[in-house]
Amino acid sequence: MRFHLIVAACAFILFASPVAFAAKTDGTPAAQFVQKMGDKALTSLTDRQLADGVRATRVRSLLRENFDVQTIGRFVMGPSWKKATPAQKSQYMSLFEDMIVATYTKRFAEYSGQSFKVTGSTATGETDSLVKSQILQKDGPPVMVDWRVRNKDGGFKVVDVVVESISMTMTQRDDFAGVISSKGIDGLIDVLRQRAGKVAKK
């Protein structure tokens, strides 16, 4: 009788443990990386007193530290990347980074008490994980944000942000594709430059 109980217990542990591990994934290094990045962003970027220039500088360093901007930029440009000259590539990359910095600087300046919680992570490939998180708002339901994180050269980098099932890089890629097809790569660079000028003046 007792033996049966032990067997049952062992079987239970054996079969239940993968489930238990799957449920308790908040502790994976990728998840920890995202949680740490989120916490750092909330503590260092959201102060209302912060001057816009200082906030932008901090956003840029946090971005470079935690995001694979090179990969994201290349993905967003789409198939045209292969046709672009080195000069076009470097102009585009620098304007693309400026655009992200401007967008997120504004977003963090408008911060209104949201908090951030990693809810789990799944490995999606040899180097990639999808870390799931929720942005908890004071007003309204939580926003689901997934982070595609790549483990590269011994560190983690974000390669995509998926908000409520909509991939930001994919949306931007489709967005840019329209501009490239009508105005070409130089046209895209011009539009990005105009954008940057407009944002800077504000």
Added chain:
Amino acid sequence: MSRAANLSTKIMTIALCGFLALSATSCAKSVNPETGYKTGISDPIEPFNRGIFAFNNIVDIVLIEPVAKIYNAIFPSFVRDGVQNFMRNLRSPIIIGNQLLQGDLKGAGVATARLIINTTAGIGGLVDVASSQGLVYEPEDFGQTLAVWGVGDGFYLVLPIVGPSSLRDTGGMVVDGVADPLRLLAHNTDNMWWYYTRLGVEGLDTRARLVKAVEDLRANSLDYYAAVRSAYSQKRYSLIRDERAGDSASIPDYGN
């Protein structure tokens, strides 16, 4: 009255058959081998769509968005959540029906349990008690059902006021409308105003929840039309698969 209703039903049926025939014959979305994402929905009538989109955008800016913002400002979030819960509860018959048509018995069970629990314990659907019991709301419509059955998008279609859709999803919307027991009830009791009010409130609730997202996309996209089309296509894809989009996609490793 009944003859008119009969005629309109016939017209809808014919229109729907046309929709389905077209959707089925047009090519299905293909998976981009590089990314795993379903790449852009096809848009052969883009100039026409852009026209409707521009019109919608103006109507939105001068009328709908301001109303949505006022709605958000006047009512505290618990009232707005109550409205959403109530509207979702009214959708239950359609959701249950579509879950069954998709062969998703578990989903149908969840939707039925939600209807019973929220209508009773949730005070006529105003409170989403079921969610806290793990019975989470999952939107289903006949467009998704058609997709599960293997019908392709057809192509991208921007509808006046309603916004982004596809040939298939527009057909699905018509079917959901025709089959909705609440519409039939409203129709049979000559209370169609009640049904239209409900559609209006549903639209307002949806738009009011998107205020921030729309502002963001308008400000940060280079081609707002293309960005909305992309977002629509991704969102539908994840709804059809009942999953969060990232699950099936990837970003290539360029080795930089």
